Amino acid sequence: MDYENKLVLAPMVRVGTLPFRLLSAEYGADITYGEEIIDHKFLKCERRVNDFLGTTDFVEKGTGDVVFRTCPEERNRIVFQMGTSDSVRALAAAELVSKDVAAIDINMGCPKSFSISGGMGAALLSKPELVHDILTTLRRNLDGAVTCKIRLLNSSHNTVEFARRIEMSGVSALAVHGRRIKDRPRDPAMWCEIADVVSALSIPVIANGDVFDYKHFERIKSVTGATSVMVARGALWNASIFRAEGKLPWEDIKREYVRKCILWDNDVKSTKQTLKEMIMHYSCLEFEEGKAVTKSKTIADLANFYGEDGYYQLVTKSR
Numbered sequence: 001m002d003y004e005n006k007l008v009l010a011p012m013v014r015v016g017t018l019p020f021r022l023l024s025a026e027y028g029a030d031i032t033y034g035e036e037i038i039d040h041k042f043l044k045c046e047r048r049v050n051d052f053l054g055t056t057d058f059v060e061k062g063t064g065d066v067v068f069r070t071c072p073e074e075r076n077r078i079v080f081q082m083g084t085s086d087s088v089r090a091l092a093a094a095e096l097v098s099k100d101v102a103a104i105d106i107n108m109g110c111p112k113s114f115s116i117s118g119g120m121g122a123a124l125l126s127k128p129e130l131v132h133d134i135l136t137t138l139r140r141n142l143d144g145a146v147t148c149k150i151r152l153l154n155s156s157h158n159t160v161e162f163a164r165r166i167e168m169s170g171v172s173a174l175a176v177h178g179r180r181i182k183d184r185p186r187d188p189a190m191w192c193e194i195a196d197v198v199s200a201l202s203i204p205v206i207a208n209g210d211v212f213d214y215k216h217f218e219r220i221k222s223v224t225g226a227t228s229v230m231v232a233r234g235a236l237w238n239a240s241i242f243r244a245e246g247k248l249p250w251e252d253i254k255r256e257y258v259r260k261c262i263l264w265d266n267d268v269k270s271t272k273q274t275l276k277e278m279i280m281h282y283s284c285l286e287f288e289e290g291k292a293v294t295k296s297k298t299i300a301d302l303a304n305f306y307g308e309d310g311y312y313q314l315v316t317k318s319r
């Protein structure tokens with residue numbers, strides 16, 4: 001996979017499922033990350049070809065839940081992001097999916113307590129030997145690209161040292177979220193500390209943090225020197241951020257998202273969560289739309305609320 005000069009959809013739990021990834025790609029995202037999936041959970045899944053939808057599904061044995069769904073259209077740009085704290089488990093999980101995706105990424109930035117307490121996410125920032133073990137194990141045993149996504153460490157010097165060690169493990173690219181573990185999303189991303197990493201490494205660096213408009217892509221590239229840019233909230237709030245011609249109205253994007261969720265039979269919990277995140281940004285969950293989304297139990301309920309009954313009937317009858 002080529003990581004030079006790319007616009008990248010960031011990994012986002014509950015948001016980054018197939019419909020949102022396809023939507024972002026339609027508007028211009030070159031690389032689209034899936035939501036983080038924990039290795040333990042993925043190892044309970046089996047790969048199934050879904051002929052009705054034309055997708056490849058990874059289904060949890062026992063519950064029947066679709067944990068990861070992809071399709072051939074996104075094969076060359078989809079990055080499967082994993083949460084792990086162990087190289088053997090990481091490899092076993094990656095081997096299940098590696099033929100269906102363009103790259104495997106390890107999350108080393110999640111500051112949530114469930115990640116840290118499991119030794120995953122940002123806990124890996126203080127375990128360079130383990131990080132080296134995980135990344136070299138994946139690199140040696142997989143054909144596709146292996147990457148990781150980090151946060152800033154407690155000083156720029158330490159981030160650069162850590163990033164250098166990651167580079168030595170042979171990864172294809174490194175995404176750097178310009179915040180420290182203790183920072184909140186409202187704290188400004190420190191682009192200048194991403195710049196320090198870019199100047200110390202030879203592999204492509206993907207700069208991440210506080211890109212909310214198309215013109216910010218060029219701005220963060222010129223401040224950091226990074227070749228590629230990753231965007232999370234800016235895309236969640238309006239996936240057409242990737243359009244060079246400018247954003248489309250949010251209401252239109254939301255409707256298109258709902259239609260794609262119908263088409264790809266997206267999990268209702270993820271669909272609701274993504275819609276709620278959008279609504280919270282533009283409005284309030286206490287208003288009519290927020291309440292209707294909250295009380296929806298199925299994709300059919302959401303289709304009904306958004307006036308997409310006809311489309312829902314058309315799609316489901318043809319399956």
Ligand SMILES: Cc1cc2nc3c(=O)[nH]c(=O)nc-3n(C[C@H](O)[C@H](O)[C@H](O)COP(=O)(O)O)c2cc1C
Nearest residue numbers: 010011012013035036107177209210211231232233
């Ligand atoms: C709803 C949401 C879910 C996220 N889930 C993940 C995730 O699964 N894996 C990950 O590495 N980062 C995750 N992040 C962090 C983003 O990928 C990104 O690093 C962070 O939001 C900073 O980018 P931004 O300023 O463009 O939002 C998530 C962020 C948001 C807003």
